[in-house]
Amino acid sequence: MVIKPKIPFPGPYKAHVTGTGSFLPKKILTNEDLTKIVDTSDEWIISRTGIRERHIASDDETTATIATEAAKKAIEDAGLSPEEIDLIIVATITPEMGFPSTACFVQDWIGAKNAWAFDLAAACSGFVYAMSIAQHFIISGRYNNILIIGAETLSRITDYEDRVSCILFGDGAGAVVIQRSETGTRGIMYSSCTSDGGGWTTLNCKAYGSRNPIGKPLKDPKDVYMTIRGKETYHLAVRRIVELIDECLEKCELSVDDIKMFIPHQMNARIIESVGKRLKLPPEKVFINIDKYGNTSAATIPIAIDECCKQGKVKQGDIVLLVAFGGGLTWGANVIQF
Ligand SMILES: CC(C)(COP(=O)(O)OP(=O)(O)OC[C@H]1O[C@@H](n2cnc3c(N)ncnc32)[C@H](O)[C@@H]1OP(=O)(O)O)[C@@H](O)C(=O)NCCC(=O)NCCS
Numbered sequence: 001m002v003i004k005p006k007i008p009f010p011g012p013y014k015a016h017v018t019g020t021g022s023f024l025p026k027k028i029l030t031n032e033d034l035t036k037i038v039d040t041s042d043e044w045i046i047s048r049t050g051i052r053e054r055h056i057a058s059d060d061e062t063t064a065t066i067a068t069e070a071a072k073k074a075i076e077d078a079g080l081s082p083e084e085i086d087l088i089i090v091a092t093i094t095p096e097m098g099f100p101s102t103a104c105f106v107q108d109w110i111g112a113k114n115a116w117a118f119d120l121a122a123a124c125s126g127f128v129y130a131m132s133i134a135q136h137f138i139i140s141g142r143y144n145n146i147l148i149i150g151a152e153t154l155s156r157i158t159d160y161e162d163r164v165s166c167i168l169f170g171d172g173a174g175a176v177v178i179q180r181s182e183t184g185t186r187g188i189m190y191s192s193c194t195s196d197g198g199g200w201t202t203l204n205c206k207a208y209g210s211r212n213p214i215g216k217p218l219k220d221p222k223d224v225y226m227t228i229r230g231k232e233t234y235h236l237a238v239r240r241i242v243e244l245i246d247e248c249l250e251k252c253e254l255s256v257d258d259i260k261m262f263i264p265h266q267m268n269a270r271i272i273e274s275v276g277k278r279l280k281l282p283p284e285k286v287f288i289n290i291d292k293y294g295n296t297s298a299a300t301i302p303i304a305i306d307e308c309c310k311q312g313k314v315k316q317g318d319i320v321l322l323v324a325f326g327g328g329l330t331w332g333a334n335v336i337q338f
Pocket of ligand 1: 039040041044045048049124163164165167168203228229230231233234267268295325326327
């Protein structure tokens with residue numbers, strides 16, 4: 001007996017990026033400011049990471065408020081009304097609260113009353129994971145308009161007594177609208193997502209969850225903050241990102257020449273440069289804006305996409321490769337023709 005699915009998936013559909021937006025809190029924390037808090041220097045931070053400053057949320061800004069600002073801009077850019085959004089995914093590791101999800105707050109505050117909404121926790125790979133989910137929901141024919149957001153207030157889980165980690169992180173949000181199209185060839189061409197839970201100790205924040213619940217004293221009071229094993233992350237990130245770019249080019253039968261812009265997760269300018277050298281990528285094709293924002297985890301890629309589009313670095317028809325590595329461990333990439 002042939003079972004007919006209730007929902008037809010007539011395809012083939014394309015998942016187009018049709019709108020982008022970003023939001024950075026006004027307050028800026030410079031390297032010079034950090035020298036007054038920990039034993040470091042502007043020269044050390046720039047030479048080891050490429051970071052000059054990062055944006056920090058004010059007391060009345062939260063992950064949901066900054067996500068909402070970025071979302072409004074992306075929806076406007078796409079020429080849609082909030083009611084036309086079918087699904088909202090917020091990639092974040094600094095959610096508004098334990099529950100409900102940050103995405104539910106955004107859904108309410110932008111007035112997307114026809115959308116369902118959820119958060120996705122894949123650390124720095126959160127946005128490329130969300131892009132992959134959106135791609136598959138669109139090409140299946142199930143939805144027309146999906147809003148994906150990367151938003152973080154990492155300053156809330158940063159230990160400003162730890163000079164290794166506090167120099168790295170900032171706050172910010174970026175959003176992208178993905179729409180279904182039945183014509184043309186443009187759209188998300190390929191996504192690849194991988195996890196290795198065995199590597200969880202490399203990057204994590206141990207409090208407060210089921211293992212370390214609120215109310216139970218932590219073994220180490222510093223466990224409320226992010227812990228990073230910087231050197232280990234550095235080497236793993238370079239290796240995985242190189243592998244991912246190779247995989248994407250092979251699967252899509254593309255060469256470096258076909259890619260207009262490589263947009264890597266902004267974790268350290270040296271990591272990005274090292275990947276570029278190994279793959280012989282022309283530096284002008286590798287987008288770096290870490291100097292202005294630091295590492296904003298799931299938000300770095302959508303902020304970068306928005307900047308590339310608004311600055312005319314990426315235009316309709318251009319092929320872009322997004323690639324990320326982060327806690328979990330998680331890593332992933334998307335190839336998109338804009
Ligand atoms: C964190 C990171 C910048 C450190 O750079 P590094 O070149 O690996 O530096 P090291 O950890 O080897 O430290 C070198 C020295 O600088 C010191 N140092 C560390 N942070 C410093 C700072 N902010 N200012 C001055 N000195 C610092 C160290 O104490 C060490 O001193 P020692 O040699 O006397 O022991 C780098 O490893 C990195 O970017 N890693 C990945 C980042 C990451 O995990 N991001 C989150 C996930 S996406």
